[in-house]
Amino acid sequence: MSTTPSLPRPSRAPREPRGPRHRSAFAAAFLSLLFPGLGHAYAGAWTRALGFAAAPLLLIALGAGILLRVDRGQLLGFVVDPAVLTGLLVANVLLLVYRIAAAVDAWQVARYLNAADASGGGRLGRAKLPVSLVSVVGLVVVIVVMAAGHLTVARYNMLAMDLVNCVFSADGSEADCQDTSASEPPSETLAPDETLPPDGSGSPVDSGAPDASGIAAVTASPNDEPPTPEPSATGTLAPTLPPWDGKQRLNVLLTGVDVRPGDGSFNTDTMIVVSVDPVTKQVAMFQVPRDMVDVPVPDNARSLWGSTYGGKINSWFTQNRNRTDLWPGKNPSNRGFAALKAILGKLYGLDIRYYVKVDFGGFSKTVDTLGGVLINVQMPVYESQYPANGPLMRVYIPAGPQQMTGSEALIYARSRHRATGGDFDRGRRQQRVLLSLREQMSAQAIAANLPSLVKTLGSSVKTDIPVADLPKLLALAESVDTKNIRSFVFGPSYYGTESSGTSRGYIIQPNVVRIRQAVKAAFSTKPAVLALRDRLGAESARVWIVNASGNASRASNSADYLAYVGIDASAPNKAAPATAAKTKIVVYNGAEADMPETVKYLERIYGTTATTAIDPSVTVDMIVTLGRNAPSLNVDAVG
8 A cells, every 4th residue: 555645735925914004093083073983983993982872873863753753843842942942052062072072082092093003012012103283183173163063053042042032922921132123114215217306306206117026116295193092091900811722723913013113102003813723723814904993892991992992993002001900911012912912802702812013124124034025916006105104105016926025025015095905905915925925935045044034033023922832833833724724804895884084084894793703604614705705805896786676685785795705895775777677787997907807706696798888977896787687695605
């Protein structure tokens, strides 16, 4: 048996000694900037990496769980609580300290491990590596960038605290956080097409054309109403409403006021009550014209004012702001708004719980800060005596979509000349401005202009909404249907009777029964009826109903019906044929060009085709002569 000698194994080439691993200390610090622990993982210190990453990971998991389970409105309401904002500010500082510690530690660990590798794992003695200037500068840059981010967050945190403390209330009293620049009346500048007269008097004249924005203006003479004297009798202090429980119908008063520097009194020219049903998530807006008089007075103040208030409703605030015997509140503003909530609540049959006050100057600046607002002007607005600050102005705003500045949007909302629909259309336009602004507000626009917005809103918006109620209110705001807001303006002729040339000037006397019925049935009124009322009301057509039907009540019922849907209709008992077989509609002096919706609607409900006529002696836009075939119209059938 033979054996084969074993061959010697080939010898392996000797291993090259592995050089020390170089870990960039700057890279470790930079990765810690992205997330605590990443720099340690990069350096190879895994235990330390997990230690620094554990706390942030737990906080992220906790935050994600909260975001998934909590309503956004409730979360926002919780976050804007002053105590929570203070806690977030402290937490932000602590987090910055933690992240700086993680970045510095990662930088040091990377240098330590580099030194350990250079010393052969410690066999050759601890190596002392030189400190790189670039590495130190990199660490400083990382810390500065990290601190800048936290300082930015802290700045927005402070802005939120300022806004909450200046706008909202801790105890139902108005916050005192004034900025005189935001309280100044908005400047109403002349349009570019206006020029000075050749005599050098300094009073501008109209060139006859609107500017690029569609708004033209010229000056005239001031026209201020005299104040109403305050009575001297005493009354009974009004009760305070209990806190809102989050389930009852919520009613909030929105007011627009013209606050001038150094003047604590003002007229509340815009009074909109926003009513929200938390169950059905529906929203309605109720508005009375500023010239409404003889509004029912709350029971506690009747010994002082009588059963109705003889002055215009926009002066009620000023007449009651110093009545400590009538209204609760720590200051005149609180008392004035308590009085206003009470009298409008009496008129509507509602408990109005909160108010929000916006001065016109702040509104104008807010619109400008957000880059303007796009408003679809349904009917042209033209007025020769717009009440600007100081001289009067001539205003013209054409129909169609208009991109408006804050000053222009304010003019559009405040113009109230009879030629453009008076207070009725003015109320519609004010609500249209608010809804347009809300629809166009974006998170990007708010974030980009937050400092300016906080400054403007903090000085021009005040409310008695307690901060503690914000979570419930914001949760409700997130859930309601704002696409189908129901809008009511309680103007003539269905909701009131207007008069001019009286000792009180131009006035509107309310039909209280009809107003209360509308408020009660607001959420059962068909949306199509409200949309029709908007279209017809914007055209401001004046219609006479002449009775030739043989039915004595048919003309007045027909006028009431048309007034309910937004047409200024009346039955003036004009002479008519004893009877007529068919109903006839005559449109006078070219009104069909400006009022197509009204003509089309009248033709539809009366089943006839309108004819046109030119007669300068006719002072209305249309005359409907009811024949025997006229339908029996009933207001109850509309809504």
